[in-house]
Amino acid sequence: MTDKPLIAVWGNPSSGKTVTAVKLAQAFASRKLNVLLLCCDAHCPSISTIAPQGAAKHSSLGELLSQPTLTQEELLRYALPLDVSPHIALLGYKKGDNAFSYASFDRERAVDFLTLARHLADVVLVDCASYLSADPLSTVALEVADTVFRLHSCELKSLMFYASYLPLLADARFQRSTSVSVLSNVKPEQDEREYSQVFGGIQVTLPHVTTLEQQAASARLLDELSGKETQAYNTGIRQMIEWVIPGQPHPPQPVTPPSSASSGKIAAVLQRLWPKRRGGEQ
Ligand SMILES: Nc1ncnc2c1ncn2[C@@H]1O[C@H](COP(=O)(O)OP(=O)(O)O)[C@@H](O)[C@H]1O
Numbered sequence: 001m002t003d004k005p006l007i008a009v010w011g012n013p014s015s016g017k018t019v020t021a022v023k024l025a026q027a028f029a030s031r032k033l034n035v036l037l038l039c040c041d042a043h044c045p046s047i048s049t050i051a052p053q054g055a056a057k058h059s060s061l062g063e064l065l066s067q068p069t070l071t072q073e074e075l076l077r078y079a080l081p082l083d084v085s086p087h088i089a090l091l092g093y094k095k096g097d098n099a100f101s102y103a104s105f106d107r108e109r110a111v112d113f114l115t116l117a118r119h120l121a122d123v124v125l126v127d128c129a130s131y132l133s134a135d136p137l138s139t140v141a142l143e144v145a146d147t148v149f150r151l152h153s154c155e156l157k158s159l160m161f162y163a164s165y166l167p168l169l170a171d172a173r174f175q176r177s178t179s180v181s182v183l184s185n186v187k188p189e190q191d192e193r194e195y196s197q198v199f200g201g202i203q204v205t206l207p208h209v210t211t212l213e214q215q216a217a218s219a220r221l222l223d224e225l226s227g228k229e230t231q232a233y234n235t236g237i238r239q240m241i242e243w244v245i246p247g248q249p250h251p252p253q254p255v256t257p258p259s260s261a262s263s264g265k266i267a268a269v270l271q272r273l274w275p276k277r278r279g280g281e282q
């Protein structure tokens, strides 16, 4: 791992990639590390939902990537520093952007861009698009990242998403990163144990937090999360940070949570849909 880590947050649609990337950025920033948060999902631009005040001043990542040449100065000119957190700068697509707003760019441009980004921040966090076919930047981020956090939600559609995408990531170019499986936005009524078994090797669990849901709904994700309800969530974020920051002795091991009340029916469905992956097989 390089001294300045590049982290990709990826997973099924609505698994919590953006929410988690913001909370990771805040956790790094609280350790006085300068974070560049790249929001790559051009199909669902998130800058206005993360920093509504600053968004009006923000120029799109799509515009930057379609410049004839990329320089550090240009990248800095496009990055949006946050008043609320001087250690975080954002760069992403802006409200109204869509897949046709800018000239398309190739893999080489994505590599150049991420290489430049690494020189500018202590930590580069890439909030990836779920659908890689539409986004060379997210694809390259998964290749060059030091750590990829793979977010899974406790839903059948997450299972279906991974059944389609994991074979694509079997290629050797994706094997460089350490990938850490995260069960995300787990609600009390969801069968965490069954899903952990079916996905296999879950290393971190991020529970559903009502305050966080409210933050996301009111474009206040940069507010601090505090209170008893958030303890388990903050522990999960801390485990993720410890995974990335060099010198931390023991990354968390895969955990099998206690069985929840709702087993049975869902277990049977999961067994039918994904029999081979039960019991932690990767
Ligand atoms: N840990 C969590 N607690 C509560 N709500 C969450 C949590 N993680 C995600 N969410 C909810 O899920 C929604 C989708 O999250 P988001 O990060 O936008 O997904 P993605 O970027 O993967 O599409 C958020 O608007 C929020 O309501």
Ligand SMILES: [Mg+2]
Residues within 6 Å of the ligand: 017, 018, 019, 041, 044, 046, 127
């Ligand atoms: Mg998102």
